[in-house]
Amino acid sequence: MKAMRKRHSLLDAIIDAVFSRPDTVAYPFGELQLPEGYRGAIVINPENCTGCGLCVRDCPTGALKLEKKSRDEFKLIHYPARCAYCSQCESSCVRGAIGHSNALVGATDRPRELIVVLKDKKEGED
Ligand code: SF4
Numbered sequence: 001m002k003a004m005r006k007r008h009s010l011l012d013a014i015i016d017a018v019f020s021r022p023d024t025v026a027y028p029f030g031e032l033q034l035p036e037g038y039r040g041a042i043v044i045n046p047e048n049c050t051g052c053g054l055c056v057r058d059c060p061t062g063a064l065k066l067e068k069k070s071r072d073e074f075k076l077i078h079y080p081a082r083c084a085y086c087s088q089c090e091s092s093c094v095r096g097a098i099g100h101s102n103a104l105v106g107a108t109d110r111p112r113e114l115i116v117v118l119k120d121k122k123e124g125e126d
């Protein structure tokens with residue numbers, strides 16, 4: 001007795017795959033649309049940052065550093081290559097100054113050179 005042909009055979013699946021559009025994005029050539037809430041690059045609202053260091057204290061990977069010269073002079077630095085994009089800094093900051101953007105963090109073959117100065121506050125500045 002002749003076997004019944006299945007509606008979705010392997011051949012059908014292969015033909016579908018060959019002629020349908022890919023579900024993935026051809027990054028960096030295609031337009032990348034990241035979903036809302038994507039934990040992308042760390043950004044800061046400098047006006048809200050007081051240099052309290054709570055985000056640095058709670059960062060589990062040491063991806064944040066606070067260089068404090070005085071109460072009025074500090075630098076908050078982010079090291080993207082160390083960052084786990086866990087969002088702890090955002091949770092720790094009581095002033096809502098630090099958090100994720102929706103932007104993809106670029107790749108590099110020199111991760112140690114990836115340094116982002118989030119805030120560089122000089123004396124007398126806000
Ligand atoms: S980002 Fe927030 S937690 Fe971090 S130093 Fe600034 S104010 Fe403090």
Ligand code: SF4
Binds near residue numbers: 058062084086
């Ligand atoms: S997202 Fe996580 S790992 Fe990255 S800087 Fe914030 S607390 Fe640190």
